[in-house]
Amino acid sequence: MNNITAPHIRTEAASRHLTRDVLLTTLPLCIFSAVTYGVRPVLIVLFSILSAIVSECVCCLFRRQSMQVIRDGSAAVTGALIGLVMSPMVDYWVPMLGAAFAIIVVKAPFGGYGRNVFNPAAAGIAVLSYCFPQRMFTYPIASSMNPLPTGMSVGDEVVTSLSLAAQLRADATPSITRMQLILGDFAGPIGATATLLLVACAVYLICRGTISCWTVVPYFATCALVAWLFPAAGVSRMYGVLAQVCAGYVLFTGVFLINDTVTTPRFWFARLLYGVSAGVLVMLLQRIGRVECGCCFAILLLNSIAPIMDRWSWYVWRYVTRFLRIRQEVKAHE
Template identity: 35%
Template sequence: MQQLMIQKPPFLRSGQTVSTMMKDMLLALALLLPLPTVHYGTHVLWVAAASVASCFISEIAACMIAKRQVDISELSSVVTGLIIAMLMPQMAPLWLPVLAGAFAVLAARVPFGFTGNNPFNPAAAGVAFVTVFWPQRVFSFSEPSAASVLKEGLKPNQIPSEMLWGTDGGAIGTTAVLVVAACAVYLIVKKTVSWRITVCFLAAAGLMALLFPRIMVTPLTSLKYELLSGSLLFCSVFLITDPVTSPRTHVGKALYGAVAGVLIMLMRRYGAFEQAACFAVLLMNAVSPVIDSFVIAVTARREARRNEQQ
C-alpha cells in the first residue's frame, strides 16, 4: 500500500518561490488601497504604513534577539502588515495597527519558528487581538457598515449594487468588492491561493445566507447582502487561503473551506462582533491538521480495501 504523508509548509507550485508568492499577494493587496484613499483621504496610507512598519520592525527585532539572519526578500511581514491594515477602519488611530502588527509577529509567528511554521494566521491573530480589547476602535467606521446593520437584524440602507465600489462603511480593504473579486481571480490564476478553499468557503456561506436569512428579505437578497458586506469576501481571498495554516490535501482544502463558510455565518448570527472572519479563521486553523489527518486516514482505508479486493 502506498504511504501518504503530510509535508512541511510552505507548499509551492513548480517554479514558484516564497518571494514570488508574496509579491503576488503584495500586488493584490496594493490594488485595494487606491479607492479607499480617494474616498477617505491619505490617512488610509498612513494606517497601511504603520501596520507594515510594525510587522517589519517586530520581525527584525525578533531575528536579532534569536540571532537569526533577516531575510528581507521573503516579504511575509510586509504582507501580514498590509492584510492587517486592510481590516482596520479608515480613520483608525495609528497605534491600533501598530499593536495588531506587533502581536501578529511576536505572538503568532515568532514563537513557532518564524515563517512557514505558525499554526495560526498571524494577521488574523493580530486583528482578533485588537478586536477583543478595543472593539469600539476596530468598528469605528465613517458611517454604519452594512455588516453592523445586519447584526442588529435590520436591512441596510444601501442596495447591493451600491456596495461594490468601496463607498460603504467598513474596513479599508473590504468595501471595494469588485476589486477584491478581481484580486481573487488574479491570485487563483497565479496559483498563489487555492481555488478549492475560496469557492467552497463562498458556496457554504452563500448556502447559509439563502437558507437562513438574518433579516426579512428574499433569500436572494439575503445572499447578496451577506456576500457583499463585512470582510467575508476579503477573508475568502486573503485569510482562509493561507497555505501555511490550511490543509494540504485537495479534499481537505474543500472541506476546510466549506466548514469555514458555515462557521463564519454562524458567528455572524450568534457572535459578539459584527465581523467574525478573524475568529472563524483562527478556529479553522486549529482544526486544519485534524482535517488533513481525517482525509488521509479515509483515503488510506479506501486504498487498503481496494488492494484487498484485487
C-alpha cells in the first residue's frame, strides 16, 4: 500500500487504445480497396501485419522480453501502414520484407515501442521504395469489374498506369477529374487514394484525441500553400492544389505518418512547427526527390530533429510568455 501514489484514480485510456484507434481507421481503407481491386490488397495488408508481429516476437525472444509486448498493437500498426502504401499488385513478400525491416532494424534496437527515434513505418517504406521502385510504383488501373488475382505475383495481363503523383512529377496533364480525385477513383497505393475516407479518418482520430490538430492542420495548410504558390505545369492552379495534396502519399502522410506519437514533438508549438516544416519538406521531396514517396524521407529527416524542436520551441515560448507577463505587470503598476 505504501507504494500507492497520487492520483488514486486514472483515466481509462491506455497506450493500446491509441494504436487500436489507428488500426480501426485502416479498416475502411482496406474495405475500399477490396471493393476496387478484390481481395488481394487486403491480403497484402494482412501479410504485412503478420510479418511485423512475427518480427516483434523474434525481437522479444532476443531481448528476453515477454511476448505480451505485442498486445500494445504498435507492431500491427507499423505493418498495416506499410501494407497500405503498397501497390495493389505488389508481390506479398515486398511489404513483409519492409515490415520486418521496420521492426527489426528501426524499432527493436532502440528498445521497442516508445523508445524508437525514427518512425518504423516511414523507414520501412523508404527502404522498399529505394530497393524495389519498379514493384512499388506500378499501379493497376482501378476497376471493380476485374479483381486482381490472389496468386503470389500478378502477371502482365493487368493494365497498369502511372500514379497521379508520377504524372504530376513528369509535368504531364492528368486525365482525372476533380470528382474522381475526391472519390478516390484513380490508380494509386492501396490505402492512399480514398481521399474522403482519409479525411474522415483524420477527423475521427482528432476527435478521439489520438492525433493532434496542431500537426495535421498546419501540415495540410502548408502543403496546399506550397502547391498553390508553385503550381504543376499543364494544370490549373486550383486543380494542381487538389491533385498534389490528394496524390497518394501526401494525404496519407498527413493522416498517419506524421502523427506517430513516439517520433513527433509533444509540445503544441513544436507540433505546429513540425507540421509546417513537414509540409514544406514533403512538397519539396515530392517534386524533386528520386522516388515518388519522398514524404517518407521528409518524415525521417524531421524525426531526427523532433526532440530538439520540441525543447527549443518550449524554451522560446516560455520566455516569450514570461516577457509578456512581466510587461503586463509593469503596465498594471504604472
